[in-house]
Amino acid sequence: xxxxxxxxxxxxxxxxxxxxxxxxxxxxxxxxxxxxxxxxxxxxxxxxxxxxxxxxxxxxxxxxxxxxxxxxxxxxxxxxxxxxxxxxxxxxxxxxxxxxxxxxxxxxxxxxxxxxxxxxxxxxxxxxxxxxxxxxxxxxxxxxxxxxxxxxxxxxxxxxxxxxxxxxxxxxxxxxxxxxxxxxxxxxxxxxxxxxxxxxxxxxxxxxxxxxxxxxxxxxxxxxxxxxxxxxxx
Amino acid sequence: xxxxxxxxxxxxxxxxxxxxxxxxxxxxxxxxxxxxxxxxxxxxxxxxxxxxxxxxxxxxxxxxxxxxxxxxxxxxxxxxxxxxxxxxxxxxxxxxxxxxxxxxxxxxxxxxxxxxxxxxxxxxxxxxxxxxxxxxxxxxxxxxxxxxxxxxxxxxxxxxxxxxxxxxxxxxxxxxxxxxxxxxxxxxxxxxxxxxxxxxxxxxxxxxxxxxxxxxxxxxxxxxxxx
Numbered sequence: 001x002x003x004x005x006x007x008x009x010x011x012x013x014x015x016x017x018x019x020x021x022x023x024x025x026x027x028x029x030x031x032x033x034x035x036x037x038x039x040x041x042x043x044x045x046x047x048x049x050x051x052x053x054x055x056x057x058x059x060x061x062x063x064x065x066x067x068x069x070x071x072x073x074x075x076x077x078x079x080x081x082x083x084x085x086x087x088x089x090x091x092x093x094x095x096x097x098x099x100x101x102x103x104x105x106x107x108x109x110x111x112x113x114x115x116x117x118x119x120x121x122x123x124x125x126x127x128x129x130x131x132x133x134x135x136x137x138x139x140x141x142x143x144x145x146x147x148x149x150x151x152x153x154x155x156x157x158x159x160x161x162x163x164x165x166x167x168x169x170x171x172x173x174x175x176x177x178x179x180x181x182x183x184x185x186x187x188x189x190x191x192x193x194x195x196x197x198x199x200x201x202x203x204x205x206x207x208x209x210x211x212x213x214x215x216x217x218x219x220x221x222x223x224x225x226x227x228x229x230x231x232x233x234x
Numbered sequence: 235x236x237x238x239x240x241x242x243x244x245x246x247x248x249x250x251x252x253x254x255x256x257x258x259x260x261x262x263x264x265x266x267x268x269x270x271x272x273x274x275x276x277x278x279x280x281x282x283x284x285x286x287x288x289x290x291x292x293x294x295x296x297x298x299x300x301x302x303x304x305x306x307x308x309x310x311x312x313x314x315x316x317x318x319x320x321x322x323x324x325x326x327x328x329x330x331x332x333x334x335x336x337x338x339x340x341x342x343x344x345x346x347x348x349x350x351x352x353x354x355x356x357x358x359x360x361x362x363x364x365x366x367x368x369x370x371x372x373x374x375x376x377x378x379x380x381x382x383x384x385x386x387x388x389x390x391x392x393x394x395x396x397x398x399x400x401x402x403x404x405x406x407x408x409x410x411x412x413x414x415x416x417x418x419x420x421x422x423x424x425x426x427x428x429x430x431x432x433x434x435x436x437x438x439x440x441x442x443x444x445x446x447x448x449x450x451x452x453x454x455x456x457x458x459x460x461x
Contacts, residue, residue: 050319051459071325072325076323078323081316082315084316084319084320085317085320086315088256089251097244101245101324102325103325127255136315
């Protein structure tokens with residue numbers, strides 16, 4: 001579904017991403033893990049179209065992705081480090097604003113349903129400036145799900161969530177996978193990566209050094225040992 | 235193009251509804267422009283004929299300096315929760331972000347002018363003999379030009395460390411032709427001279443608006459890439 005071919009990115013004179021070749025299949029959850037400064041966020045920004053790769057190509061369903069293409073952005077739901085939400089607006093107003101930009105049909109019903117799903121329906125008319133980090137993250141997740149994207153790109157999605165919200169998010173991610181949505185996750189949380197991902201890729205110094213398919217036969221401890229060995233050896 | 239305009243209106247109405255709730259920027263702009271008018275009304279003797287010569291300049295002085303306060307906020311407010319990245323990752327043309335901001339800033343500055351210009355005439359005891367419709371036309375064209383260039387430079391300077399200081403330094407030299415034309419056209423209209431004399435200044439302002447609107451519209455995408 002999504003294919004990156006020999007993608008490199010230079011920021012100033014620093015080579016941040018080196019020849020990244022990676023593919024994401026329909027209905028697959030791929031986790032990208034790596035140490036701090038490995039280039040994970042830049043990798044995400046290039047894939048979403050916020051940064052233009054210095055070289056290499058990105059294909060979506062076989063067609064070349066052009067810079068700033070609204071058609072591509074319509075199909076990608078991007079959950080970043082920050083919530084991208086307006087503090088002076090209420091959850092409902094925030095969702096309606098983004099819904100209009102994403103041309104979501106039946107916006108009112110969908111926004112209210114999503115607020116119920118993430119447990120914020122009772123707070124729907126309150127300005128979000130007083131929300132906790134966890135509530136903001138729940139709303140940010142609702143924002144990403146609003147246009148029903150084909151690909152979900154989640155950058156540290158579990159940050160700031162309590163146990164109940166983690167379970168809720170994991171259920172949402174699994175349901176989306178079953179309905180055919182492809183999901184790319186960046187995370188430092190090995191437990192969640194192990195619980196969710198079908199495949200893991202290790203990014204180190206801007207390079208994909210290894211990928212591994214996860215299954216029930218791979219334990220969390222085994223995955224951690226593999227990651228540490230890959231990071232050290234490369 | 236219709237889609238760009240629709241998205242621009244969505245962004246502008248979000249900014250305006252934010253402003254209606256907080257009243258932060260418009261409050262600051264109205265207070266600032268009223269203070270400037272008040273100070274100048276004490277500095278110049280309203281009975282003196284010199285006042286007539288000062289009024290056209292004052293109209294543009296309060297517009298530009300109070301407007302800069304609002305322009306500074308328009309992109310800095312998008313840094314909170316990195317909402318600018320949220321807009322950039324949405325399936326919209328980057329120029330619709332620019333047009334939306336232009337629209338919102340224009341409405342804000344016009345609202346401030348609706349308060350400050352009548353107060354200016356009132357405190358200076360100025361009797362208006364000119365044609366109101368021409369005066370409004372000049373104010374609209376001039377304000378639009380100021381907002382077109384100002385919004386673009388506000389986006390450009392928003393990533394700088396001292397953006398509040400950088401914006402006026404970049405903006406004021408670029409505004410000189412527009413302000414000279416604006417002051418001249420306003421003076422001719424307020425003094426009830428021949429409208430034909432003001433026409434060339436109005437044409438210059440309109441050309442300035444069109445030229446900078448086209449340039450900023452197409453260049454905005456490149457500014458966004460760096461944010």
